[in-house]
Amino acid sequence: MNGRLLQTLAREHGTPLVIIDHEVIRRNYATFKRRLPKVQAYFAVKANPAAEIIRTLYDAGASFDVASFPEFLAVYENIKRLPAKQRQDFIWDKIIYANPIKPKETLQALDEYKPLITYDNIDELRKIKRYAPHAGLVLRLRVPNTGSMVELSSKFGCDASEAVDLILEGFKAGLVVEGLSFHVGSQCTNFENFVHALNIAAAVMEEARSRGREIKILDIGGGFPVPYDSHVKPFSLLAKKIAAEIDRLFAPDIEILAEPGRFLVATAATAVARVIGKTFRDGRTCYYVDDSVYHTFSGIVFDHCQYRIHTFKKGEPEICTVFGQTCDGMDVIAQAEQLPPLDIEDLVYSKDIGAYSSASSTWFNGFAPAKIVHVNR
């Protein structure tokens, strides 16, 4: 997004500000569909739950991955007015509830929608049988997350060796196991993770078939990486690898879905903050800005993400530290950034901050989350 527009919006709305460009979201979705035409994208709402984003992606043709009942309703309320088909087909086409662990109240609330939900252990299966017997099931597999920025395999997914037993247990309980899913870890820059995971899923499907159960859905999860820096290999390369493995390993009538979160929204947002303090300490200039790691920059803590800081001002860059606005010592946005000399009231900005950022913003220390502005060109 161009600098002039960012400054104009910051002047108009004040800071801290997050600007979301919906044209970029539409472009990211189109890229995903173009490179993986056989894969239906279920946007992982937790990456950025703004209702405006849900509507933009719905209009573009996306479906949704939700991980809590409020997220389910946020999607359902935004799309239910357009039911083209019978309700259950429609919901399955549009929503998967992909949090493998669900409190019983959530299962009870979900059941009337006959949702598609994931599980990865026998206790969850018993809960589903009791509280959401009308759900369709997807078994989450544990797959290697090697080198991914956010690792998920220690928390979720059954071992391949127990998978078929869990599938058979599901049918024995009178439920229907429709699919398999996995997640290779968020911001997965090691593309071999996808290759391994697809091979694991294919082997499980084959074994299930040999024991009399046909699995119809393959959910390849999220993890599609964003080019935060130049080391990230292009998505086109990953898509080629995935498409080739899918063609090689799975029957053409298997329904394939994915749950991209970060990939669809990260590059669509820019955060603008204002310098509110300045000092010289330990040999370098320190700036204090009116956003923080408890707010838009929460991804530094929860997402293991580092954002570059940019300025509108030109000048000789010097090493400096950028602190957040809160009174907490851990609230450091950049320990060593290269910026031209800045004055109080100057604006700074960070790009590619649309995923796992405002989504996990808090009210810590009395500071409100940044205002969000949607640009829909």
Ligand SMILES: *Cc1c(COP(=O)(O)O)cnc(C)c1O
């Ligand atoms: C968070 C999450 C996603 C999205 O992951 P990204 O790395 O942002 O693409 C997808 N599926 C599940 C089950 C998740 O928990």
